[in-house]
Amino acid sequence: MEEIYRELVKIVGERFVSNQPEERFLYSRDPGTMEPHAPDWVVMPNTTEEVQKIVRLANRQKIPLVPMGGGLVLSGLSRPLQGGMVLDMKRMNRILEVNEASSYVVVEAGASQGMLQAYLKKHHPRLKHSIPDAPPIATIGGNVLIHGSGHLSAAGGFHSEMLNGLEVVLPTGEVARIGSCSASPYWFSRSPLPDLAGLFLGWHGTTGVVTKLAIKLFPARPWNDVGIFVIEDPELAPDIIRRLARVQVAEDILAWMSPKPDWAKGFQMINIAYGAETKAELTLKRDLIRESVRPYLERKVGGFMPLPPDMKVRFLEAPQSTLAVFADVNKGGGFEYVGAIMPVELFAPAFRKGLEIAESRKVPYSLGARIVGLAHCMMFFYAYAFNRADQADVRRAQTALEDTNAMVLEMGGIPWKAETPAQKQIIKKMDPNTFALMNRLRAVLDPQGIMNPGNWEA
Amino acid sequence: MEHAEILHRCFRCGYCKLPGSYQDLNCPSYLQYRFETYSPGGRMWLLRAWLDEEIPTSARLQEILFSCTACGNCVEHCVFPKFKADVLNAITAGRGELVNEGSVPRRVSDFFKAIHLYGNPYKLPEADRGAWAKGLGLEPYRGQEYLFFAGCAGSYDERGRKMARAVAGLLQDRGVSFGILGALERCDGNEVRAMGEAGLFEEIARHNIAKFLDAGVVKIITLSPHAYHAIRNYYPRFNGIFQVLHYSQVLARMMSKGKDQGADTPLTVTFHDPCYLGRHNQDYLTPRMVLAALPGVELAEMDRARVDALCCGGGGGNFFTDLLGSGPDSSSRVRVREAAATGAQVLAVACPKCAKMLEDAVKAEALESALRVMDLAELVQARSV
Structure with missing residues (x-):
């Protein structure tokens, strides 16, 4: 355990790793009703490279890894059900690019809804994004990845439908780009390529750690x-x-x-x-x-x-x-x-x-x-x-x-x-071949089974 | 523990971490440490867990509780109207529990010890307390209209002394009737109170009240908003009822007749609201009235101003204990970067602790050539004939 801690310190610095009772207590639960599960470590990466190193370490040591955004999902999805590391993504909160002409923004996964809202109001007052009714400290990445919805959903659908592309650290440590950004400097769309974003949407962090994403922007009307x-x-x-x-x-x-x-x-x-x-x-x-x-x-x-x-x-x-x-x-x-x-x-x-x-x-x-x-x-x-x-x-x-x-x-x-018990209920209703496909994909992406284990399991 | 009944009512929605605009993190300790534990809601939940013996007393818990700067951003932005007023009080009460247990960080106990032994946190002789006024020809307090209360930072800190001299000099120039206590002055106790040492605070308050009453003090001008807050809002609990003014409020009265006379070369100034004048006492206008009365001065507000101001990091005892720590994410450094982004040449302050914290941050950010930290009185002096 101590060796893992030292390895994590090497990656992110001492200030941003904890194995202390205070962090283990707080990151074991969210504001909802689900019972706590304590992590062994809480880690806060600052870059995609740091995420990669953490994921590779987790792979080598077969340690469960649970990505966390705002921690406000309420259904306990970022509780580490089998211990291991919680990856608090909120240091990665930079707004990287706003493309006014093509109406999209590229952000790091830990950027908060409120931060983007304020940034757009100040620098691009004619544009806005669809903000959910979660508190403003909730992350854009987290909400998109759970198929959230919000104040522009009548116009633009689920927030996952407003996703133009993403960067993800795969469970084995490689970085992949999904959508137009995989073949172009622009993050304008997921089409016309095979839509691999589906490998990461709705999976509750069981298939990778999303580090950047681009979402659509809409007119902010006076x-x-x-x-x-x-x-x-x-x-x-x-x-x-x-x-x-x-x-x-x-x-x-x-x-x-x-x-x-x-x-x-x-x-x-x-x-x-x-x-x-x-x-x-x-x-x-x-x-x-x-x-x-x-x-x-x-x-x-x-x-x-x-x-x-x-x-x-x-x-x-x-x-x-x-x-x-x-x-x-x-x-x-x-x-x-x-x-x-x-x-x-x-x-x-x-x-x-x-x-x-x-x-x-x-x-x-x-x-x-x-x-x-x-x-x-x-x-x-x-x-x-x-x-x-x-x-x-x-x-x-x-x-x-x-x-x-x-x-x-x-x-x-x-x-x-859905909470893990409700996930099991969904799986019971699900076409068995669909669930089998989910498991096959997961096994390919995450051969060590380190990513948020306990979720989407029968 | 006092206010224990509200701990479980915190939903940890996180509004307390942000300013009203949501633009960035506005809780200094959360900004610095980023763990949820260092947010106001995190502290509330940890305190509950600690009281329920789910987590032990530890050095980490002490650091988490005492790194709070008591800036009041959480109280301002909490969305729960029925208990928001006591969010900070609960954290202070939690500190108080640790104080009662004797489980506080070494720097905190050193601070309390210094106050006990020296009457100030600088561990300097009380006899030197009035040295800041040397050469100004200020009179001891003998029944003048006002007592000018310099406080510990104004008496012992180099930056604070400079500011105290500027304020006193200005009051003198403008014919304000005031005196000082000099070596007889003692710590106002605000940081002691904010750090949860209620007993020591009461002792300090009662001592000061007796001294003020013996001297016949009715009206007090404070250099520091911290002293202003303690004397105005907490001394009445011990029957110490005085008419308390922060020096900016006196300056504003002096300058209320219109634009001040003096230099009118254009100068862009941004103003940093001190937490104990602003959020804790809701005075956002007075310092701005002072600036508005200065010829040639144009105010360029920071994005986070007034209720949304980012604390300099020196509150809640951190000016002395520095449990908040340094680095690029320390709130003082974030604050001066924000000030520089306005294009202002001067970052105006109205608190000796803010002056010191932000001046150090300007150096750390290598902004000396672009941004100068000036207290309101220094600014008025510089722009006067």
């Missing part, structure tokens, strides 16, 4: 607005969402259903955020959105909620800082959610069953759905708060999450960034 369409029958939601999305005006469509604040209880609120170059264009877009749901307005089964300016500002905030506050709903400090990727047509049962689980398990809840693409699918979230200081309450939330994962799979959805 005029922005948000409307909230309110209904009280979830059966109406799929058609309304489809109509709102197909106008192709919204940047973000987010439904939310929560017992708090009081005025929202019992309703389904659908936020539609959009931007424009001029006031006239904004007005036109607002009219188009209204027109799209006219039949529901006429039937008086839905309507736009009048929003005071301060509330609009809050709903346009990206990320929404108030979301984290859900953790303190019962002075408990914790929440976790199942994010279920599923077809929009399942909105009503997804909502009803989620409500049943939350009420039967007596957990404080918040439900909602971020629409991806032109209502091509949604990330339906079931967030449950818990009291970190009360193990029975944590267990209650865990049970609600387990029930929800099972319910989602039963309905035909798939839990996103």
Whole structure:
């Protein structure tokens, strides 16, 4: 153990390696409900070359290696289930290139969402990236690699679909570039080459350590607005969402259903955020959105909620800082959610069953759905708060999450960034040949089985 | 432990690590060390684990707790309205637990010992305390309108003394009625308090309060925002109620009649908000009013200013204990690079600790030819006829 520590010190310097109880404690857990697993070492590389050396060391010594971004996934994916090293990537946080003409940015994998947002606002104010509602310290790399979504997902799909290319240290230590950057100085696209990015997206760090990536940028419009369409029958939601999305005006469509604040209880609120170059264009877009749901307005089964300016500002905030506050709903400090990727047509049962689980398990809840693409699918979230200081309450939330994962799979959805038990549930439902292919690919890429072991295993 | 009931309520969302713009890391110890353990949320979780005996008392834990600069960025940017005000108080209380256990880093115990033995952290004779005023012809305090409180840095630190002389000289020139305690002055105790030594702080505060009251002090001008904070916000707990002003607030009053007379050659200045004037006491305007009153001075704000200012790294006792350490990621060096990026010729400060920390950082960054650190009073003097 001591020899490994010394080797790591040689690679990254003494300041950036720890085998101390404090780091072993903190990096054994995330803010969610999953039980802790302590690493033997926490290492913070600063360059791709350092990552390579660490990976080669891990290979030689057959030591598990778990890459970590912001550590905010909540489902415990960066806990080292079999000990070994946690690779905290946040020192690699440089913004390397912004290509205004082709609307992309190249960043190191540990660059934070907030840092990029601020950088673009200052240096490229006409461009923005799709920011998730995770706190701004969350990393761009981490969110793309888990197939995240965010404030431009109605316009641009999953964040993994906004990925133009990446640099990855393979589990055997070689560096590979994926996408146009593998054959060109530009990071403009993953097409037209064989799309090897799929070897690293959604794999929870089991196939390599991504060190750089390029993502698409979108216009940052000077005029922005948000409307909230309110209904009280979830059966109406799929058609309304489809109509709102197909106008192709919204940047973000987010439904939310929560017992708090009081005025929202019992309703389904659908936020539609959009931007424009001029006031006239904004007005036109607002009219188009209204027109799209006219039949529901006429039937008086839905309507736009009048929003005071301060509330609009809050709903346009990206990320929404108030979301984290859900953790303190019962002075408990914790929440976790199942994010279920599923077809929009399942909105009503997804909502009803989620409500049943939350009420039967007596957990404080918040439900909602971020629409991806032109209502091509949604990330339906079931967030449950818990009291970190009360193990029975944590267990209650865990049970609600387990029930929800099972319910989602039963309905035909798939839990996103699933906890390891939920991964096993997914594998059970999965075509055996698909899982066999995953294992074959993994064996080829990671012959020593060092990369985040315990994930995507039956 | 006081505030233990909020430790588990921290979600570790990380807003506390950032400024409001999210542009870069704004927690000095997290910026420097990068381990999650050195972030405010990390400290909260570690403290809980330590109280629950999940982790032992260790040198590492001590370093983690005492490297906090108490800058208040975490309090400012925490998104949990129901307990954010006590985030820093919890960390201070945690330090207090370690102090009570006698488990503090050597540099911290040396600091406390120096205060006990010498009444100052420099281990210099109390008799030398008033030496900074030599040759200025300042009067001892004898019932003048104000007591000018130089504090330890203003009395013993070379950079601080220069600043104390500039401030006192300016007050003298402008006819402000004030006196000093000289050798009778004692440490204000702010760093002692921030390092969790509540008992020693109370002793210091009571001593100073008695001294002030005996002398008939009603109004106090402090050189340091640290002293301003302690006397203004903590001395009242021991019945020490005084009208406390930071010297920038007196300068602003003196200059409120319009543009000051003097040199008007163009000068671009950026201002570094001291944490104990800014975030801890919400005064962001006064120093800027002083700068605005100077002819020819143009203020170029840093990206991180006011509530978002990056601490110089000298707070929470680190000016003396330096548990934060040095290097390119030390907040003082990051801060002067940020100041230089504004194109300013002068980095204006209003705190002797900031002055020293940032001046050293300018040297470390080899920015001496581009950027000069000047305190507000020095700047006013230089621009006056």
